[in-house]
Amino acid sequence: xxxxSVSACGILTExxxxxxxxxxxxxxxxxxxxxxxxxxxxxxxxVYFLASxxxxxxxxxxxxxxxxxxxxxxxxxxxxxxxxxxxxxxxNTLVFLKYDLIPYIGPVKVxxxxxxxQYNSFAGGANQSRHLQFSALDLRPMxxxxxxxLHGILQNRWSTLGxxxxxxxxxxxxxxxxxxxxxxxRW
Numbered sequence: 001x002x003x004x005s006v007s008a009c010g011i012l013t014e015x016x017x018x019x020x021x022x023x024x025x026x027x028x029x030x031x032x033x034x035x036x037x038x039x040x041x042x043x044x045x046x047v048y049f050l051a052s053x054x055x056x057x058x059x060x061x062x063x064x065x066x067x068x069x070x071x072x073x074x075x076x077x078x079x080x081x082x083x084x085x086x087x088x089x090x091x092n093t094l095v096f097l098k099y100d101l102i103p104y105i106g107p108v109k110v111x112x113x114x115x116x117x118q119y120n121s122f123a124g125g126a127n128q129s130r131h132l133q134f135s136a137l138d139l140r141p142m143x144x145x146x147x148x149x150l151h152g153i154l155q156n157r158w159s160t161l162g163x164x165x166x167x168x169x170x171x172x173x174x175x176x177x178x179x180x181x182x183x184x185x186r187w
Contacts, residue, residue, distance in 0.1 A: 025060060025062075026060065026061075026062035027062070029078065030062045030065075030079060033077065033078065033079045039081055042081050043061075043062075043065075043081060045084070046061065046081065046087060047061050049087050050087075050090070050091075050094070053091050055090070055091050055094040055095065055098070058094045058097050058098045058102070059094070059097065059107075059108060059109075059110050059137075060110075062079075063109065063110035063113065064090065064110060064113040064114060064134075064137070065079045065080060065081055065082075065113055065114055066078060066079060066110060066111065066112060066113055067079065067080055067112060067113075067114070067115045067116065067119040067123075068111065068112040068115065068119065068123050068138070069111055069112070070122075070123060071119065074119065074122040074123070076116075076118060076119050076122065077116075077119075080114055080115065080116045080119070081114070082114040082134040086114075086133055086134040086135075087134065089133050089134045089135040089181075089182070090113075090134050090135055092135070092165060092166075092181040093135050093136065093137060093179060093180055093181045096161070096165050096167065096179065096181060097137075097179070100157055100161055100165075101154075101157055101179070104153050104157065105141045105143070105145060105150060105153055106141055106142060106143040106145075107141075107142045107143070108139040108140065108141055108142060109139065109140050109141075109142055110137050110138070110139055111138045111139060111140055111176060112131060112136075112137070112138035113131070113134070113136075113137055113138075114131060114132075114134045115129065115131040115132055116132075117132060120132055130168060130180035130181075130182040130183070131180075133182060135180045135181050135182045136168070136178060136179070136180035136182065137178070137179055137180070138170075138172075138176060138177070138178050139176070139177055139178070139179065140174075140175050140176050140177075141175055145175060147174060147175055150175050150177070151171055154169055154171065154177055155169075155171075155186075157169075158186055162184050162186075163184050165181050166181050166182065166183060166184050167179065167180070167181060167184060168180040168181070168182060168183050168184070168185050168186070169185075169186045169187075170186070170187050171186075171187070
């Protein structure tokens with residue numbers, strides 16, 4: 001398993017960490033979710049946790065908390081914050097994105113990150129979905145890329161580095177795809 005180390009600067013100090021949250025780089029509906037669920041403090045702790053592992057600027061942190069795109073049809077919340085004991089599970093997935101995927105396909109948008117059991121069930125997710133464990137992401141490249149080219153790159157990254165990362169790779173319609181670091185497999 002590949003792990004990221006804390007930067008040479010050492011532990012993240014409170015002053016630089018506060019800058020992470022002053023940007024308010026999340027959408028209005030996420031801010032409403034935080035307010036309505038009294039979750040700002042937990043979100044702040046998650047941002048600091050990811051920053052202390054050098055994993056906070058790979059994708060916007062709020063995107064990691066999107067359950068999926070069909071939340072409204074199921075009458076479920078669009079966002080959910082995973083339990084603290086699962087936060088470390090996302091680190092290797094983000095490290096894979098940062099060093100071994102984004103350099104090949106460019107920036108990505110998270111379409112689904114952490115899921116509650118209820119949302120996962122309604123979405124037809126697997127009983128042992130890595131989304132439940134906060135180690136999986138459904139993504140789409142932000143740059144225009146042909147599906148065949150994307151799939152070629154993804155399959156190459158999986159066959160080259162998959163065992164090292166314990167990488168799960170799922171290829172979906174269009175340019176949507178799944179990555180997780182919870183088991184070496186592909187579908």
